[in-house]
Structures are given as structure tokens and as C-alpha cells.
């Protein structure tokens with residue numbers, strides 16, 4: 001089954017034509033996990049899942065937003081409770097060292113302070129995921145010079161005893177990929193695989209065990225070839241599957257089947 005394991009139809013980008021975009025998802029007979037990045041977009045993701053049976057939701061506070069609002073545990077706990085089982089994961093959460101400067105400039109914080117704040121919020125997500133038997137959707141992004149985001153994510157997940165989740169839009173190296181998979185994590189691949197020229201993702205996809213890979217759009221961002229430059233949407237995730245099929249020397253149907261089963265298993269989708 002075609003499953004987009006990470007999309008943001010809950011974002012402003014779809015405010016004018018959401019029903020058309022949803023219509024194209026239904027046409028594909030696919031499932032979609034809409035992911036929150038703050039409390040309001042988490043609430044929207046839950047409401048989408050309550051309205052549309054083939055949608056599920058993940059709720060959380062993105063590491064780039066940890067100074068825009070407080071992560072209030074009770075509010076997220078209440079959201080899980082009221083969601084009738086339509087919340088399947090906590091996140092996206094993790095470390096983002098690419099946008100550190102925003103927090104530094106806007107909120108007058110030091111690098112250490114921002115990292116510590118992201119770690120604190122990340123840990124709170126892990127705790128909620130464990131208490132509610134949910135998966136984790138982890139976001140990582142290295143800085144232009146600071147390439148330690150994935151190492152720090154690994155260390156924190158390991159220290160907190162987390163083993164169920166996905167490192168979405170994976171952007172670390174092969175060595176780090178091996179450690180995440182060893183820990184029990186899945187890796188999510190986006191449209192970047194269709195235009196990445198570095199060869200790193202291809203190397204990782206060649207290596208990754210089939211039962212540990214997921215496909216995703218991260219829509220509205222990261223639009224795959226042949227739609228580069230346009231707004232992304234879940235139905236385009238099949239282009240990610242096509243590229244992975246080519247790299248792994250399998251048919252697209254097989255990759256759709258494998259990644260669909262992986263998502264169903266990880267998130268306990270019904």
C-alpha cells in the first residue's frame with residue numbers, strides 16, 4: 001500500500017485547495033500521516049485524521065519552534081486522549097542545527113542554550129511516546145559547519161532508551177545510519193533522493209535493510225522530480241518509491257508494498 005509517512009497537509013500551504021489535495025490522495029487509495037510542528041498544527045493534523053479515515057497524525061513541537069512556544073505536556077497529552085486513537089506518533093522532534101542562528105538572533109540565546117532547550121523538549125516527546133505507546137518522528141538537520149546533529153540525536157535516543165520510531169528525511173551519513181538501524185529505528189526518504197547529486201543517499205539506500213525504510217514527501221516541501229519547483233503533495237510520494245526501486249533493483253510495486261508494510265508496522269496503522 002502506498003503510504004506517505006510524513007506530510008503537512010495541516011500547513012497553510014493547503015488552505016485554498018485542501019479538499020482537492022485530499023481528493024487526489026483518496027484517488028491513490030493511499031494512507032497519509034500528517035505531522036504537527038507546533039500545538040496549532042498538531043491540533044489540525046488530529047482533526048484531519050478524525051475527518052478522514054485514511055489519514056493519521058503525529059503531534060509535537062519542532063526543534064526550530066522551541067522558543068516560539070512552550071511545550072506543554074498536558075496539552076499534548078489531552079490531544080492524544082481526545083484523538084480516538086488517531087495519533088500514532090510524537091513529533092516532529094529532535095535537533096536542528098541549521099536554523100540555530102534564528103534562535104540566537106531572535107531570542108538572544110547562546111548555542112549551548114538552544115541545544116539544551118531542544119534536548120529538553122525532545123526528551124519530553126520521548127516520555128510521552130513511551131507513556132502512550134506511540135512511535136517517534138525524529139527530525140535532524142546539521143548546520144553548515146556543525147555536523148553533530150545526528151550524533152547528538154543518536155546519543156539522546158540511546159540514553160533515553162528509545163527504540164521505536166523513524167529518523168525522517170534522513171540526512172546523516174552511512175555510518176550514522178547504521179547506528180540508528182541498530183537501535184531499532186527506521187529511516188525515512190523524501191523527494192531529495194530524486195535529485196541528490198552527492199551519492200550519499202544512494203549509498204544509504206543500497207545498504208539499508210528493506211524492513212527499515214519508509215517513504216515520505218514532507219509536503220509541502222522537498223518536491224520530487226518531475227515536479228521540482230512546485231508545491232509537494234502526498235500523491236507524489238510514488239516518485240520517491242520509483243527512485244528507491246531503481247537503486248534497489250526492485251519493482252515500484254514491491255517498494256510500495258514493502259514501505260507500506262513497514263509504516264503499518266511501525267505506527268500500528270489500522
Ligand SMILES: [Zn+2]
Pocket residue numbers: 006008035092218
Ligand atoms: Zn516535516
